[in-house]
Amino acid sequence: MHEGTARSGERGAMTCRGAVRGILRLPSLAVGLLMLAAEPAWAHLMPAQQGTLNVLGNAVFAVFSLPLSALRGVDDNGDGHLSATELLAHEPVIRDEVSRRIRITDGTRAGQLEFLQVTAEPDERDSASTAGSSHFVVLMKSGFDAPPALVRMESDFWGAAASERELSIKATRGAEAEVAVLTPRRESHSFFQSRSQVAAGYVADQLFSRVDLWFVATAIVVFGAGWQVGRRDAARMSAMASPPQC
Template sequence: MSLRGLFCVCLALGLWAPAQAHLMAAQRGTLNLVGSGGFVVMAIAVDALRRVDDDGDGRLSAAELGRHAPAIEAQVRQGLQLLDAQGPRPLQALMLTLSPDDRSPQAPAAELVVMGRFALPDAADGPLRLAFTLFGPQASGLEQRITVTRGSQRQVLLFAPGRAPQAVLPSAQTVLIEQAVEGARHILVGPDHLLFLALMLASASSAGWRRLAATLTAFTAGHALTLALCVLAGVRASSVWVEPAIALTLIGLAGLDLQGRRRGRSLSLPLHGGLVFACALVHGLALGNAFQVGGGPEGDSGGLLWVALLGFNLGIEATQLLIAFGLLGLAHALRRVVPLARQPRLASALKQGGWVLSLLSLGLGGLWLVQRL
């Protein structure tokens, strides 16, 4: 593929990503904190419950509900918990109701409505956390949206498999710190993102500080844009295609870098910046999928969403900058400590390291692409 063709593919991929994003379906629930009680109403997928669907049709009939009510109650109490410093609070007066299709009210239901009351702790027992782990294997059951209210305060919590218990109506400081840590963690545990960042820095730093600054700016602007769309506009993109697309951005950037090194000249600054920006749009969609946060203790539905977004972005950007300046500082330190007579050998070693990094990125990107398709 030609240089122009490869760039066009990557640019189209980045621009196509937001257009294909869609709102992800979510099951819903509410938790209303009033006085000494927390009143919960929750829709739970039947396939999230174990050994209760006798005929295996993915639905629950009235007869099956009657036979397995004690087992269902035990699973609900295990998978839906309101916790304080002492542990789970009691879930009392538990009621189970089938939620059939409106067109067939007597038919078995794919969802079960759970109602009950948590006994709230005293203030001395510390802040509350909510845990939800009742997820089925189907895509529609992989996210649970729970709205928490107390008077004029409102918070929306999003739960997915593996999500830790979340703070209920937290302070702004708690939200900022927790999301900054989450943003940093997401960068550090993502080998594809780290490799893309290292490759981007290597290809840009060889052409001077101006290109490096422009590259970092384009990458930050790109992923911040799609991250903001995911958080503020509720846009979600399926990881089924986002994850392979990230591997493609790595392959595209590595291929362009190898071509530039072979020809001895780099892309123009606008072209290189546009490529990085397009790739960053895709990376931002992955960050948006990772961003799971509720609103804060405000009267409006937005709550502390802006604070959470700020914290998540700060964690991401601070981690990326630390990595970038760490790598550049290491290269600068090597140039300072290596004797002048050996500087040409060092420059040759760094140049060869750039080749190795691009080839490694190309190989791993291809491997990840195959694994994710």
Template sequence: MIKARALVLAFAAFLALFAVPANAHLLPRQNATLHVVGDKGYLVIAVPASALAGADENRDGLLSPGEIDRHRAAISARVRAGFTVSTGGQTLPFAFLWLADPDGGTGNGTGSSSGAPYLIAMAGVPLAARAGPLTVRTDLFGTRAGEGQMTLRAHRGDDVEIAQLTPMHAAGTVFQGTAGLFAAMAGTGMTHILGGADHLLFLLTLVIAGVTWRQLAAQVTAFTLAHSATLTLTLLGLVHADPAWVEPGIALSIVLVALLNLAGSVHGAATRVCVVFACGLLHGLGFASALDGIAGESSQRLPMLAGFNLGIEAGQVVFLAALLAAGWALHRVLVRAGATLPALGPRLASATAMGFGLLMIAGRTVPAMAGLGL
């Protein structure tokens, strides 16, 4: 028992150390930029071939200069309709729109280039002097991996803001002031955790341990303090993380807590709190890299950090409340039926969580090792 406890504490210490030198959730390949200069806005948009029906004639997933040239009018109409900039509820017209092959093709119709999986659209929009918040909306999402999200980087003077657009959240507002930015980031933080299967599975693994309310509160508090710490330290530039190790580490944290559940009372409550705290450090690094991808070089990183962290905590509370409410409802149904939850239930749930964690490790470690040349 002492040896097992020592091993668990050593692993927790390893995770804590692992978190300090350990940037996950990299920016997607599909990007757009908006530069505001005076009363003009200049756009550069990467548009995936799979978002342009009919332009990819041979359906090889690439757009050649010849294909771009032959479908230029249809592509231009698609871009104008699929990417809009508005302010004050008014959509701004494009002053110009140019299309280009990212490989430098001239679009001379020869089709000599093998093509690229996307094209570059460059446009200009007229703005009123000192325009207020700008809202960008798009449906130019592709169907291939990595094409279901667009990252917009907006520049106005020294202010840099980033909006992440998806089919579910196709509009983003930039230059909306500190209060608006805080509120928007709170929503982003909540969306991030509620859409993060790894974070939710970790929280689920904590709940299915069957611990007391006091023990659960202690573990959730430790997790919250830990991920808030690394989230803040990373955004302040005091901690740097490598996604090749952070992402598998987060999956590994699920496996570790599931193993603690299966071990039952062999390990004390204090040991679980230490392990959960160490795991929280890793999860915080995952949150931090997601926020870093959104914050960019923004001059308002602190309100973004505060809003994002608040959203994460709110999302965490919503998920745990829903989970506990579902558990209570199930318990009431079983009581009325004169039945009880099988003792094997929590152990089976923990074993299942461990299986999913191992699958996540495999899925994240192999690409990471390939990227590191291992």
């Protein structure tokens, strides 16, 4: 009897250990599903023109608050807000625009867009409000064959207002965290670069900025020289056209 009880206890312990191992194998999936299935009120925690990238295993989970004014043909009544009715009518178009204009890669290696959800939250905190929102929240999951080493994000999702032409992104990977600001003049950023990669990027930026300054300076010199020549030619032609003085 004692032997049967002992065997039963061993089987129970093995089952328990297997269950624990199964739970430990799914932390990233659980966290990702919790993030993607968050209550609508959670979206208020993402301020306008901000976003996050969270690297978990082979996937990048992203949340963005994007401007409605960056889209065409979605704001049916022209009030500058995305209502629930408008979202329902145009969600496929919005999803297509987001997936096309926001790209998350591992360096030059593209991932697979596995999930994309769009949520329209009212600007007012009143849950009964139907006014809609000037921004909408996007939840995305991009999967890769291996844990991404160099997370690169590129976006050209810019609104009409000046305040809608900057997108602040915070990327995390375990204990690592990095913040970047995308603008129409700098529409991409690579997170978690090595020191050598950062240095190379800095040198390239400085080189291009110096080249731009050189072109501007050259244009000013050429324009100035041309203007001086033009003045001399005009004076010479004026003298030739003037009648002789008696």
